Amino acid sequence: MTRTVFVNGEYLPETEAKISIFDRGFLMADAVYEVTSVLGGKLVDFEGHAVRLERSLKELDMKAPCTKEELLEIHRKLVEVNEIDEGLVYLQVSRGSDGDRDFVFPDPETTEPSLVLFTQNKPGLADSPAAKKGAKIISIEDIRWGRRDIKTTQLLYPSMGKMMAKAAGADDAWMIEDGHVTEGTSNNAYFVKDGKIVTRPLSNDILHGITRKAVLRLAEEAQMQIEERLFTIDEAKEADEAFTTSASAFVMPVVEIDGVALGDGTPGALAKRLREIYLDEARAKAI
Template sequence: MRTVYVNGDYLPETEAKISIFDRAFLMADGVYEVTSVLGGKLIDFDGHLARLERSLNELDMKKPAAFDDLLEIHRELVRVNEIEDGLVYLQVTRGSDGDRDFVFPDPETTEPTLVLFTQSKPGLANSPQAGKGLKIISIDDLRWGRRDIKTVQLLYPSMGKMMAKKAGCDDAWMIEDGHVTEGTSNNAYIVKGNKIITRQLSNDILHGITRAAVLRFAREAQMEVEERPFTIDEAKAADEGFITSASAFVMPVVEIDGQTLGDGAPGPVARRLREIYLDESLKTAV
């Protein structure tokens, strides 16, 4: 049985409770982060903490009282749950003043809800999927306009993953005005002529922590990077494709809407970036 963290207390998961009036439950009024654990250490923790703070600020949401203790809380959960490889999920909500209302509760009298739990994922860095690559379908992007805020509004991305599963594929890339925005839970990239192409940062996509690290490592390795929108037709004609996320790291894409990319195997750029990311991230893991 896992130990979880709820508003200052470490509890068995069966004893964890929050109010039915919590605004995350009623309004999806909450933000979250997922930090990977490799070898018992946290990957890119500072980046996740900075993005959490940005998400809270963008939603005028008060920081939880334990904000400055989040590293210690993460480490304690990793320790007590004996997580060697896996994930730590963190969620902050606006809380509740005791009833349902569209108007935000008074931050002077209402404390945010803070919840964390772990997931054990043995062999996380050695996923067999990295050796096979992902098959992707394209779907319309029907989400709200502030995708840069990492909110718990995940119904449509979940539906997108189910659409992909129904089509016999692994995931979906979302399309707006003919251009790829991102994957259901990841940033999207193509490679053409050894140039890495990915959509630039804006309100249209999540500002991925793994994205930032991978692009930095790519440039340091003298790889050419172009940040701009690309069409789904460009993607289908690309030499390679890949995604990045905190839990998948760098994952090759080998097929889009039934169109094989390159020779149908994970490409050299994606494979090399995965190696670099894992090697460099482990050096700075906490």
């Protein structure tokens, strides 16, 4: 089925969607994005994604393309017309263009940003076979730019990291900077030791994950111990279990790091429990 997508105010068949070759998102990755999960035909944590989008735009001095209410209406219409029960809505805002290619930003007051949204149908997203199996992780050097808290479309190195993992027979990679784990290629990273969840604190060094925020709150409500601090890959290898969080994979257990099995090599009990309670709340609060 040909999807209906949204491009700069129009709902179009994906085969008819077009954007200028001079758009700065295309030429310079001068764009930000969000991915919102859909469960039962409803949006998971839309408010959190909308707030983070607003922050990303502000940090880059980029004009908002529309109001939060208008964004919600677009999301809902795309979910409806594309008949998405479980899946994703991808949203991207670029700075647009006021003419030819130039390193200097166009005036944000006089240049309209580009807004693009599309859906991805993912039946079985919540009941993921990958989550039941658990992910194998490798570690790689983190050589990205310093503002990882801004959710930009500069995703070449994370993509390369996933390809490095694939070549090594693994599923994903955790990135290392100054001897410490920053995050996964498209997720936040955690390990569990003696019942305590350890994860890196928020800063410009990592993405302020929407799922991260929800999962840590749920863990606290479940009276689980949480410690936010820097940690090394060797600490993670010695953990009882580990996991990642993201909007598209929720809570993903990690069963191996750099060839070292964690625990008995199967998804840990705490990660499985967190995934369960997160999905329960996500379904209950989806809009």
